[in-house]
Amino acid sequence: MTLVLFRIDERLLHGQVIVGWGMRLGIDYYVVVDDDLAGSDWEQDIYSAGLADRTAVDFVSVAETVQRFSELDSREGRGALLTRGTEDMRALGEAGLLSGKRVNLGGLHATGSRRRVLTYVHLDPGEEEDLKAIHAFSSGVTARDLPAGREVGLEELVDVLE
């Protein structure tokens, strides 16, 4: 099959992703794109502790994702690709990997420089620009925390910020 979910969520592998999206979409494997995590065994152990035994996970850097994307996107089963922030997803878009894909914005929580857009999405100006770029590189960006939640388009998110 192929990667059926591209999601930006700073919590990476957590309940909403594994139980909410994973069970709904029948996800068999996760690809977590994060330069720091790709080189840290103890963090990988913790992040993957919530996965069921039969679910596979790969922790890869952005560069490795670009290099191995055709293999990651053509494995047996259904996969989900996760990035912690907008910057890494934008890098994948710039490498041409998001063509024809829809990107889901899941959870970016409050920090000092971010402004609240939705209860689960807070953005700073740089992230807003990243999202516009990702929108251009892909079939579109929408925010939705869970499959049953309301889908919010990028235009609406930007309206709130402006």
Next chain:
Amino acid sequence: MKPLRSDHFAAWSRTFAVQGSWNYTTMVGTGVAYALLPLLRRIYAGDPVRLRESVERSMRPFNGHPYLCAMAVAALGRLEQDEVDPATIDKFRLALRGPLGTVGDRAVWGQWRPVCALVGIMAFLLGASPGWSVAGFLVLYNVGHIAVRAWAYITGWQAGLEVGRLLNGAWLERWAEKIWPLNILLTGAVTLLLAAAVVEQAALSLAPAALLGIGVVGALLAFRFPRQGGRLATVLLVIAPLLWLVGGLVG
């Protein structure tokens, strides 16, 4: 200084209030800091600057299943005691919130709570008084609840940074897998008992064998079409008690 047993008990008991200041900015972060405070006060006794730094660190955003937050509190306390550098503690916090939510949601909300609720409902349908049915549910549920919190705290303190390895494939996960068939069995049994009560109340001339037959056909259809079957079963489980109540009020 090493925390005393009384500090551990104080920290563990404070985890019951971990959601008391839940908000969209720090989520349970403040609650985690509140629970950690007895440990931090002991670890940094006589060093107010480091105590303040550690409390500020502990108040940063965190989320996880409320019962398993006890594991986070204990593990974070252990890292503070072991003088792990703050950058690693921050990474640890970020990493831990995912699996604590997933494992807890799946085992407690997904399996244990429905099983206990179904046992309580079934006791009532089989003739127990409402008070005993509710009391049975509360006692049964909280035995599991307290056991999970105690295990989480002890494991978190013993494992520290290695908590991921212990959480992966821990008894809670294995137990959630094993209890799943019981959950389904109880759901079916309660549905049949409710259906029998509604039929009896409506004075329909439906023999028990016919009711069982309908149940078997329904189960086979649900097995063939699980998604639609699941939705229909949910609707029926909501409607049946309402019909029963309305029937009781009218009749």
